Amino acid sequence: MATHQGVDFQGIVISRNDYKERDMLVKILTDKFGIKTFFVRGARKRGFKLASAILPFSHGVYFGNINDQGLSFINGTRELEQYQQIYADIKLNSYASYILGLAGAAFGNDEPLPKVWFDKFATAIGLINEELDPAIITNIIEIQLLERFGVKPFLESCVICGSTQGPFDFSESYGGILCQQHWYLDIHRMHLDQRTIYYLRLFSVVDLKQLHSIKVKPETKQHLRHTIDTLYSDEVGVYIKAKKFIDQMGSWDQLLKKDGDR
Ligand SMILES: [Zn+2]
Incomplete structure (x- = not known):
């Protein structure tokens, strides 16, 4: 299984699911690797440092380790933004989710x-x-x-x-x-x-x-x-x-x- 260590990629968060007690699985559309699922340890803990990076529709540059198969990992982000209107409007939200x-x-x-x-x-x-x-x-x-x-x-x-x-x-x-x-x-x-x-x-x-x-x-x-x-x-x-x-x-x-x- 090939791993890409410490790579940068553009991403848009598609969805996320709770995993075990404190973690999450986050699905992200990436520019270089297609759709990947990330294991985010501690994502459900209060004050988690990457909390805003894994909100639905967050987008920006992510970096981390990508596995060709199975789960990948996020280490950090930059130029992170939210789609504010989509986040606030259920109609826009459903069209964006559909896309x-x-x-x-x-x-x-x-x-x-x-x-x-x-x-x-x-x-x-x-x-x-x-x-x-x-x-x-x-x-x-x-x-x-x-x-x-x-x-x-x-x-x-x-x-x-x-x-x-x-x-x-x-x-x-x-x-x-x-x-x-x-x-x-x-x-x-x-x-x-x-x-x-x-x-x-x-x-x-x-x-x-x-x-x-x-x-x-x-x-x-x-x-x-x-x-x-x-x-x-x-x-x-x-x-x-x-x-x-x-x-x-x-x-x-x-x-x-x-x-x-x-
Ligand atoms: Zn004709």
Whole structure:
């Protein structure tokens, strides 16, 4: 078993669990080693010196000893920060947890993840903390992660003829968009409106680092949520615990809206 002694790495705390009487197991998304579980001795004692380093969503530079398999160890941190808004807001919190859950499902424990993906996850969570629409940031991560789950929908042009002229519709059986001439090929196509198609295409290529503001109509957001849920349940088959709460929030919004309509 290889050990990396005294190494520095960027990390974001995903979750933690009590372990025995005084200790904790802390799961951290790292830039160099993927998702690692750290054994933190004495973490539950009062006045523990690394207490703030192992709070959920703490992030910064950590140093310690990393084992390729099994538990790793933190010796210290620097430039440690908290995502204050995420910490304080249960809604932002559940979106951020969901994104970190997806990271776990996509890359697994002890598997190094490409730097580009660490940056994407970190940027997404940073943007949610800055209160850019968390539903949209999450959609972007979900769409871009499809490739990692072995489902990369072809969204550049019509799958059949390569036309870039809309209107388009999305076909699960063809794994991408069809131009109107080719809609007849799939009667079970998703029948999406053009605005939803536009955002699906945009989200597949957008660079989160370049994203400074985004406004999507509530109706389109619902369509995006529904479309991505369909793709995830039909083709990815991954379900993250934090998603349940996001779905519940969605149905509360619906209820409130119905009440408002009366
Ligand atoms: Zn076509």
